Amino acid sequence: LEETFSAPELAEAEALCQTQLAPQSDYVDLTDRPFVTIDSASTQDMDDALHAQSIGDGWLLSVAIADASLFVAPGSLLDLAARRRLSTTYLPGLTLPMVPEVLANDAMSLQPDCQRPALVFELSIAADGAVTDLRVQTAHVRSRGKLSYADVALWLTDTNLLPADYQQLLPLQQATSAMAGWRRQHGNPMQDRPDYRVRVDNDFRVTAVDKETRDVAREIVEESMIATNASVANWLKADSALFMTHRGFKPDRETELKGLLRDTVAEVADLNGHDLTDFRTIMAAAAGLADFPLLTVLQKRFDRGAWSNSAAAHFGLGLEQYTTVTSPIRKYSDLTTHRLIKAKLLNQPLQIAEDLVSDLNERGNIPRQVGNLIENKLRLQWLAQQPDQVWHATVVHVTAIGLIAQLDDNGASGLIDMRRKKDDYSHDALRMVLKFADHTYQLGEALQVRVARIEDDKMMLALV
Incomplete structure (x- = not known):
C-alpha cells in the first residue's frame, strides 16, 4: 500500500x-x-x-x-x-x-x-x-x-x-x-451485523474497541x-x-443445497437457484425457519461478488x-x-x-483485507492485556475440529477445539453442525467462553 x-x-x-x-x-x-x-x-x-x-x-x-x-x-x-x-x-x-x-x-x-x-x-x-x-x-x-x-x-x-x-x-x-x-x-436484505471500531492512541496502542449496531x-x-x-x-x-454482480450460490454446491432444502423447506427445494425470483423465494423461506439457522448456512455457500462491464443480477441483494x-x-x-x-x-x-474490471476483481479488496488484518492484530493485543473473564460469544463458523466463535463485545474470533471433549461427536458439514451425545452446536448459537491463549495472531477459546 x-x-x-x-x-x-x-x-x-x-x-x-x-x-x-x-x-x-x-x-x-x-x-x-x-x-x-x-x-x-x-x-x-x-x-x-x-x-x-x-x-x-x-x-x-x-x-x-x-x-x-x-x-x-x-x-x-x-x-x-x-x-x-x-x-x-x-x-x-x-x-x-x-x-x-x-x-x-x-x-x-x-x-x-x-x-x-x-x-x-x-x-x-x-x-x-x-x-x-x-x-x-x-x-x-x-x-x-x-x-x-x-x-x-x-x-x-x-x-x-x-x-x-x-x-x-x-x-x-x-x-x-x-x-x-x-x-x-x-x-434480499442483508442481515444486521454490528461493526467494531478499534480505537488507538497516538502511539497506536489500543484504548478501546467500540461496538456499533445498526440504528x-x-x-x-x-x-x-x-x-x-x-x-x-x-x-x-x-x-x-461498471456493475457489481453476484451470482448467488457457488455452482459446485447446488446439488448438496437441494438436499438441504428438501430436508428443511421442501416447498422451495425444486426452485431454480439461478433464477433471481426463485432465489429470493428460497432466501425468504430460509429466513422464516425458526428452529434452524438455514439463512446463515445458505449465505455461507454464496459465491463472491464480481465487477463486470455489463449488467447482471446481484443475487446477494436480490x-x-x-x-x-x-x-x-x-x-x-x-x-x-x-x-x-x-x-x-x-x-x-x-x-x-x-x-480495469479485472484489476478491480483481483486487487480491489486488498485495502480492506489489510485493514481487517491490522484491526485483528491490534484487537488481540488488547485482549491479551484484559483480565481473565467470561465473554459472551456467538458461533459464526463450524469446522470438523470445532467452533469459530466471535466475542459479542469486541468482534474478536477464535477457535474452540472440540476434539478436547472426551465423548465422540459427528460433523455435519452440509448443515454446519457438531453433534454430541448431549448437545448439537450450530451457527448463531450463544456461548459463554474464556480466552485460553493468544499466539501468532490467533486466539483459542474455551467453553465455560
Missing part, C-alpha cells in the same frame, strides 16, 4: 483546489436545498449528503455525491495515483487516502456551509418505498450540517430533541423506512445509498458501464442490477462510474479501460 503522494501529485492537488472550486457555468444551483451529511463524528472525507421532502403520498429523495471526477481527470497524475490505490485504506488511527487529503478532506468533501460541486440523484419514492423515477444532474450544493450517527439516532428516537434546523430529517426517515420495507418484501441513522444512510446505486445501475443497464456511485472520493470504481454518468448525460460514448 502506498502511504504518501509525490511532490508533483501534491502540487497538482493544490492547483485543482483553486480552479475546480470556482462555480461551474453549466451546473444547476441547488445551494438553497438543505442537505445534511450523516457519518461518524470523526469523518472528514464526506462523499454524500441527503435531503428528502414529502410529495403527495410519497417523497422526493435527493442524494448529493461529491463530484470527484471534476477534480481528477483521466490520465492525470492524480488519476494514475488513484488507479494504483483503487480505494482509500482505513486503519485504526490512520487513513491512507486514494487522493491527497487537501482534496479528499476539503475541496471534494461536502463540508458544512461550503459550496461544493456534486452529482445529485433525485429519486421519486412511492408510498410503499419503491423507487419510481430517477433524475441525474450536476449541481452546486451546500450542506447545512455535519451530523453524526449518534446525534441523528438520538433525535429521531426522541423527536422532542430534534433541533429546528434539522426538521428535514423526519421526511428523510419516513422515506428510507418505507424503502427498507420495500427491500424486505422485494429484495435509525445508519438505516437512513444505508437505504439511501443502496437505492441510489440500484437506480443508477438500472439507468445504465443497456450501456457498457436486485436485477447493481453498481456503486456513492463513494467517489474513496473508491476508484465509483469515480469511474461518475465519468460514465457524465458521458451519458452528454450523449457521449461510454468507455472503460480494458484492464
Whole structure:
C-alpha cells in the first residue's frame, strides 16, 4: 500500500483546489436545498449528503455525491495515483487516502456551509418505498450540517430533541423506512451485523474497541445509498458501464443445497437457484425457519461478488442490477462510474479501460483485507492485556475440529477445539453442525467462553 503522494501529485492537488472550486457555468444551483451529511463524528472525507421532502403520498429523495471526477481527470497524475490505490485504506488511527487529503478532506468533501460541486440523484419514492423515477444532474450544493450517527439516532428516537434546523430529517426517515420495507418484501436484505471500531492512541496502542449496531441513522444512510446505486445501475443497464454482480450460490454446491432444502423447506427445494425470483423465494423461506439457522448456512455457500462491464443480477441483494456511485472520493470504481454518468448525460460514448474490471476483481479488496488484518492484530493485543473473564460469544463458523466463535463485545474470533471433549461427536458439514451425545452446536448459537491463549495472531477459546 502506498502511504504518501509525490511532490508533483501534491502540487497538482493544490492547483485543482483553486480552479475546480470556482462555480461551474453549466451546473444547476441547488445551494438553497438543505442537505445534511450523516457519518461518524470523526469523518472528514464526506462523499454524500441527503435531503428528502414529502410529495403527495410519497417523497422526493435527493442524494448529493461529491463530484470527484471534476477534480481528477483521466490520465492525470492524480488519476494514475488513484488507479494504483483503487480505494482509500482505513486503519485504526490512520487513513491512507486514494487522493491527497487537501482534496479528499476539503475541496471534494461536502463540508458544512461550503459550496461544493456534486452529482445529485433525485429519486421519486412511492408510498410503499419503491423507487419510481430517477433524475441525474450536476449541481452546486451546500450542506447545512455535519451530523453524526449518534446525534441523528438520538433525535429521531426522541423527536422532542430534534433541533429546528434539522426538521428535514423526519421526511428523510419516513422515506428510507418505507424503502427498507420495500427491500424486505422485494429484495434480499442483508442481515444486521454490528461493526467494531478499534480505537488507538497516538502511539497506536489500543484504548478501546467500540461496538456499533445498526440504528435509525445508519438505516437512513444505508437505504439511501443502496437505492441510489440500484437506480443508477438500472439507468445504465443497456450501456457498457461498471456493475457489481453476484451470482448467488457457488455452482459446485447446488446439488448438496437441494438436499438441504428438501430436508428443511421442501416447498422451495425444486426452485431454480439461478433464477433471481426463485432465489429470493428460497432466501425468504430460509429466513422464516425458526428452529434452524438455514439463512446463515445458505449465505455461507454464496459465491463472491464480481465487477463486470455489463449488467447482471446481484443475487446477494436480490436486485436485477447493481453498481456503486456513492463513494467517489474513496473508491476508484465509483469515480469511474461518475465519468460514465457524465458521458451519458452528454450523449457521449461510454468507455472503460480494458484492464480495469479485472484489476478491480483481483486487487480491489486488498485495502480492506489489510485493514481487517491490522484491526485483528491490534484487537488481540488488547485482549491479551484484559483480565481473565467470561465473554459472551456467538458461533459464526463450524469446522470438523470445532467452533469459530466471535466475542459479542469486541468482534474478536477464535477457535474452540472440540476434539478436547472426551465423548465422540459427528460433523455435519452440509448443515454446519457438531453433534454430541448431549448437545448439537450450530451457527448463531450463544456461548459463554474464556480466552485460553493468544499466539501468532490467533486466539483459542474455551467453553465455560
